[in-house]
Amino acid sequence: MNKKLQALMGAGALALSVMTMSAAQAADTIKVGVLHSLSGTMAISETTLKDTVLMLVDDLNKNGGLLGKQVEAVVVDPASDWPLFAEKARELIEKDKVDVVFGCWTSVSRKSVLPVFEELNSMLFYPVQYEGEESSRNVFYTGAAPNQQAIPAVDYLMSEDGGSAERIVLLGTDYVYPRTTNKILRSYLNGKGISDEDIMENYTPFGHSDWQSIVADVKAFASAGKKTAVVSTINGDANVPFYKELANQGIKAEDIPVVAFSVGEEELAGIDTKPLVGHLAAWNYFQSVESDANTAFIEKWHAFIGDDARVTNDPMEATYIGFNMWKQAVEQAGTTDVDAVRQAMYGQEVANLTGGMAVMNTNHHLSKPVLIGEVQDDGQFDTVWETEGTVVGDAWSDFLPESAKLTADWTYPWVCGNCEKPMY
Amino acid sequence: MRNDMFSVLRRSPFSITQTRRFAVRICGMVACLMMFAVVSPNVAQAFSDEELRNIAEQLNDKSSTKQVAIIEEMAADGDPRVAPILKAMLEGDLYVRDSDEHVVIATKKGKVYTHIDIISGEEAGESSSKELDKIKVNNRLRGALRDALATLNLFSPDHAVRTAAVEQIMDARDPAMLPLLLRAIEREDDETLLARMNLARATMALAAGENAEERLAAIDVLASETTPQIRAVLSQFVASAEAEGIEPEVVTAAQDALDDVEGRLSNWQTLGDVYRGISLGSVLLLAAVGLAITFGVMGVINMAHGEMIMIGAYTTFVVQQILSSVLPSGSPWSLIIAVPAAFLVAGMIGVVIERCVIRFLYGRPLETLLATWGVSLVLQQATRTIFGATNQQVTAPDFMSGAIEFSTGLVLTYNRLWIILFSLIVVAGIACVLRYTAFGLQMRAVTQNRRMAGSVGIRTGYVDALTFGLGSGIAGIAGVALSQISNVSPNLGQTYIIDSFMVVVFGGVGNLWGTVLGAFSLGIVNKFLEPFAGAVLAKIFVLIALILFIQKRPKGLFALKGRAVEA
Numbered sequence: 001m002n003k004k005l006q007a008l009m010g011a012g013a014l015a016l017s018v019m020t021m022s023a024a025q026a027a028d029t030i031k032v033g034v035l036h037s038l039s040g041t042m043a044i045s046e047t048t049l050k051d052t053v054l055m056l057v058d059d060l061n062k063n064g065g066l067l068g069k070q071v072e073a074v075v076v077d078p079a080s081d082w083p084l085f086a087e088k089a090r091e092l093i094e095k096d097k098v099d100v101v102f103g104c105w106t107s108v109s110r111k112s113v114l115p116v117f118e119e120l121n122s123m124l125f126y127p128v129q130y131e132g133e134e135s136s137r138n139v140f141y142t143g144a145a146p147n148q149q150a151i152p153a154v155d156y157l158m159s160e161d162g163g164s165a166e167r168i169v170l171l172g173t174d175y176v177y178p179r180t181t182n183k184i185l186r187s188y189l190n191g192k193g194i195s196d197e198d199i200m201e202n203y204t205p206f207g208h209s210d211w212q213s214i215v216a217d218v219k220a221f222a223s224a225g226k227k228t229a230v231v232s233t234i235n236g237d238a239n240v241p242f243y244k245e246l247a248n249q250g251i252k253a254e255d256i257p258v259v260a261f262s263v264g265e266e267e268l269a270g271i272d273t274k275p276l277v278g279h280l281a282a283w284n285y286f287q288s289v290e291s292d293a294n295t296a297f298i299e300k301w302h303a304f305i306g307d308d309a310r311v312t313n314d315p316m317e318a319t320y321i322g323f324n325m326w327k328q329a330v331e332q333a334g335t336t337d338v339d340a341v342r343q344a345m346y347g348q349e350v351a352n353l354t355g356g357m358a359v360m361n362t363n364h365h366l367s368k369p370v371l372i373g374e375v376q377d378d379g380q381f382d383t384v385w386e387t388e389g390t391v392v393g394d395a396w397s398d399f400l401p402e403s404a405k406l407t408a409d410w411t412y413p414w415v416c417g418n419c420e421k422p423m424y
Numbered sequence: 425m426r427n428d429m430f431s432v433l434r435r436s437p438f439s440i441t442q443t444r445r446f447a448v449r450i451c452g453m454v455a456c457l458m459m460f461a462v463v464s465p466n467v468a469q470a471f472s473d474e475e476l477r478n479i480a481e482q483l484n485d486k487s488s489t490k491q492v493a494i495i496e497e498m499a500a501d502g503d504p505r506v507a508p509i510l511k512a513m514l515e516g517d518l519y520v521r522d523s524d525e526h527v528v529i530a531t532k533k534g535k536v537y538t539h540i541d542i543i544s545g546e547e548a549g550e551s552s553s554k555e556l557d558k559i560k561v562n563n564r565l566r567g568a569l570r571d572a573l574a575t576l577n578l579f580s581p582d583h584a585v586r587t588a589a590v591e592q593i594m595d596a597r598d599p600a601m602l603p604l605l606l607r608a609i610e611r612e613d614d615e616t617l618l619a620r621m622n623l624a625r626a627t628m629a630l631a632a633g634e635n636a637e638e639r640l641a642a643i644d645v646l647a648s649e650t651t652p653q654i655r656a657v658l659s660q661f662v663a664s665a666e667a668e669g670i671e672p673e674v675v676t677a678a679q680d681a682l683d684d685v686e687g688r689l690s691n692w693q694t695l696g697d698v699y700r701g702i703s704l705g706s707v708l709l710l711a712a713v714g715l716a717i718t719f720g721v722m723g724v725i726n727m728a729h730g731e732m733i734m735i736g737a738y739t740t741f742v743v744q745q746i747l748s749s750v751l752p753s754g755s756p757w758s759l760i761i762a763v764p765a766a767f768l769v770a771g772m773i774g775v776v777i778e779r780c781v782i783r784f785l786y787g788r789p790l791e792t793l794l795a796t797w798g799v800s801l802v803l804q805q806a807t808r809t810i811f812g813a814t815n816q817q818v819t820a821p822d823f824m825s826g827a828i829e830f831s832t833g834l835v836l837t838y839n840r841l842w843i844i845l846f847s848l849i850v851v852a853g854i855a856c857v858l859r860y861t862a863f864g865l866q867m868r869a870v871t872q873n874r875r876m877a878g879s880v881g882i883r884t885g886y887v888d889a890l891t892f893g894l895g896s897g898i899a900g901i902a903g904v905a906l907s908q909i910s911n912v913s914p915n916l917g918q919t920y921i922i923d924s925f926m927v928v929v930f931g932g933v934g935n936l937w938g939t940v941l942g943a944f945s946l947g948i949v950n951k952f953l954e955p956f957a958g959a960v961l962a963k964i965f966v967l968i969a970l971i972l973f974i975q976k977r978p979k980g981l982f983a984l985k986g987r988a989v990e991a
Contacts, residue, residue, distance in 0.1 A: 039805060041915050043813035161488050163563050174960050204959040207919050209910045210707070212700045212840065213954045220693075220833065223652030225660045237911045240815060244909065248827050248837040254566040255595070269814060277516075278563050374562065377516075384562045 029072040030336055033092035035103025040080025046105050052316045053102045055304040056323045074098055082112045089113040093122045099336035100326055107177045123338050127318035131180035135395040135408030135417035141365050142322035144284055145393040146184050152370045153259045153282035156385050157229040163257055165229035167198040169218050174203040178233035188399040208238045211245040222256050230258040239263050243271055253278025265311035268379045276375045284368045285317035285354055286381040294353040321358045324350045363408035365393025470501030473543050480527045480542055484520050484559045492568045499572035507576040509542050514569040519556035571596045578608035594624045594653055599632045627657045636671045647681035650688040652833040658682040692832040697951050703840040705947025706847040711920040712927035714899030716939040718892055720928050721871050725789050727796040730917025731803040732896045736766035736903020737912045741816045756821040766900035774896020778889045807914040818907040843905050867891050930970055932980030
């Protein structure tokens with residue numbers, strides 16, 4: 001009798017819990033936060049990434065959702081205002097209770113949200129190429145680290161095919177990404193036998209529009225007889241007047257090639273590229289790369305955005321890889337719990353749109369191929385060089401003495417983003 | 425270039441293939457010789473048809489080292505048929521046809537590619553892009569192609585082509601080009617071009633010279649000119665002289681020549697800085713002159729001024745879009761039509777803002793500041809909603825592309841030159857309106873003494889609205905010009921608002937000439953500081969200097985005198 005009662009009660013409790021669970025499930029969705037500026041200076045670049053996440057969510061829901069639940073995107077607008085990024089991130093995590101956030105573009109915005117994600121133990125996917133020197137337990141970096149973009153690009157410039165450059169001009173916007181990248185590049189170039197007097201470094205404010213003097217200076221610097229190339233970390237809007245000035249002053253790519261790290265298909269959309277043919281960009285993805293996955297992605301994008309003229313670019317691919325990795329990790333972990341998903345992320349593989357597999361490493365950076373492309377007259381890039389296989393993203397540059405000794409590895413026994421020896 | 429050559433060949437009764445076929449005929453030979461005397465350094469073609477086709481097919485090699493070797497081999501003998509092929513390759517028009525693996529030049533029209541045979545220069549079928557594989561070029565190949573073409577073009581009948589070829593050779597300074605250059609010097613009869621060729625020869629002779637006399641002669645020729653290339657040649661020579669055991673007197677002569685050239689170049693550099701300062705000044709002037717009216721004359725702290733510029737730029741974009749079906753791109757008309765259009769659109773929006781917001785806030789500067797700041801955000805986001813966050817492309821008309829290049833390295837870009845001119849025209853226009861029209865008179869009357877003006881029957885409210893409209897409309901016109909050098913994006917205005925205020929405050933509130941002088945002096949100071957301090961620090965220095973200046977003279981360069989000031 002007692003046993004019967006117990007069994008009955010047990011069954012009742014089970015039924016009850018199953019009922020509440022299914023009720024909860026029906027009401028519950030998996031929430032994905034989108035933290036990209038939709039207004040202000042960065043809107044030009046970040047709006048596209050917001051649309052990319054929405055497209056991926058839409059696609060996922062059409063194919064049955066995730067863990068049997070629908071996925072819901074929560075979009076906020078941090079308005080290119082760096083402190084607002086932190087506020088909005090907190091709002092997403094605490095108020096909207098999102099399970100993961102896709103967002104940020106500039107390094108300042110990432111540095112601004114970092115403490116929030118660490119304090120609340122949430123998860124951020126950061127889809128843009130950046131200066132490295134960072135590995136947070138709560139961030140997955142799906143864009144390129146310097147060794148996946150800057151170093152191969154400079155190697156190419158110094159190679160015979162790239163024009164055997166012996167003098168390098170480092171032009172950048174004045175903030176953390178260009179300054180750190182150029183610090184790494186300077187030390188790398190010094191190691192390659194290019195002395196400081198053959199390196200010119202110049203920084204301009206965000207949105208700089210009068211490039212006459214700087215372009216004239218570059219021309220004068222290049223007239224010293226040694227083959228000169230420009231490495232540009234100029235960010236955002238300032239690129240358009242810069243390239244216009246290059247074209248107007250008649251600087252041809254075969255005389256002074258410019259390789260850019262922040263200029264993609266989207267940025268070229270506002271420029272007449274005929275005078276710029278031959279200038280270069282280093283990325284992990286170009287829209288022009290021919291592969292079935294890429295064609296399908298471009299078609300899906302055009303259908304979603306309703307405009308066949310819209311281009312795709314590298315940060316979009318990084319968003320695509322990050323989103324799919326997160327999806328796979330959630331499926332594997334069977335939950336959206338941050339700690340469980342993080343463990344499942346390591347070693348996760350997603351096919352690149354350009355071919356090969358992107359792998360998430362334990363330093364929270366990807367292994368990806370590096371491509372160098374030349375600007376074509378239709379605003380696209382033509383790949384002129386690519387790495388054999390993939391390059392492992394390096395959080396701490398080997399070319400800065402103080403960071404060369406640091407290791408980022410979030411698995412046992414290291415469990416650390418910036419340590420000289422393992423924690424355990 | 426390709427067309428020139430083919431047309432020369434076609435005009436002759438003997439095409440190249442025919443020439444070979446009838447080579448035995450003496451009259452044919454004579455005609456041929458006469459023709460090629462103009463076109464080619466060698467009398468006959470260096471390659472047979474078959475050889476040329478074979479060697480051209482090797483251009484499609486995987487290794488660019490091999491490709492460069494092929495290009496040099498093709499150009500070495502000065503065969504006139506090589507130039508069109510290399511030129512097509514340089515421009516990305518050289519393809520391998522799938523059907524017969526032949527190399528063809530293809531030009532695109534819509535989706536159809538028309539093939540041109542590389543030997544005969546005649547049309548050889550057409551196809552879609554699928555049947556053609558482009559022979560890819562990178563920067564190394566482009567350089568090699570340009571050098572190769574330059575050596576071929578030295579013998580072109582076209583004076584301009586020869587000039588360009590000599591400049592290219594001077595840039596390349598490849599001793600391998602010397603034999604062809606010497607041959608070209610023998611043939612050249614144009615004085616100025618001959619001087620350039622001799623200069624080019626001297627740049628090569630300095631390093632390749634056999635003895636001290638030859639080198640000294642070369643240095644003599646070089647010292648008479650002022651170009652950055654010559655500075656490079658001389659400094660390279662001086663730097664490596666010791667290692668190569670060059671005579672000391674030659675090194676001293678070279679060093680003296682180098683100092684001379686550098687001295688002259690630095691004068692040109694200063695001239696360049698002044699020009700760039702004036703150019704920046706003209707941009708500042710354009711941006712600020714509208715504000716000189718709304719802020720300077722009316723005293724409205726108009727934070728939405730930048731957005732009026734942005735609206736002008738977007739009007740230019742819309743006008744260009746509308747006219748693009750009628751006018752070819754590069755036509756100047758769309759810009760000319762955009763000027764009144766931008767004035768009207770921005771002016772009308774200005775009148776609406778004045779009537780709806782600002783007129784309630786006269787005499788309350790802080791509230792005006794906040795209200796117009798809000799208006800500026802509304803306008804920005806509205807633009808973003810209508811046109812999207814991405815930049816819009818405003819095409820530059822042909823007369824605004826390119827530059828006047830001096831051999832001394834000074835480059836005056838046409839777009840900047842036109843903007844300097846345009847800014848002066850705009851200022852002159854405003855000065856005339858203020859000075860000579862009834863509206864200008866009323867406007868001045870209202871600013872000087874509002875109550876008195878009202879008493880004599882001027883509708884002050886009406887004049888206020890029109891004045892604000894005028895200021896906004898002029899900002900719109902500035903937007904047309906700035907669309908040529910800046911991004912047409914919703915943020916365009918923000919870039920200029922601070923600078924505009926700086927100019928107006930520096931020049932003296934309420935004074936048009938102060939604005940003009942303020943703009944140009946700020947521009948020039950900025951450009952002189954930039955090479956030493958960098959763009960960021962230069963701006964900071966200018967700002968600090970301005971603050972100090974305002975402490976000394978609170979009313980700017982030209983203080984307005986009279987009752988309005990006390991009121």
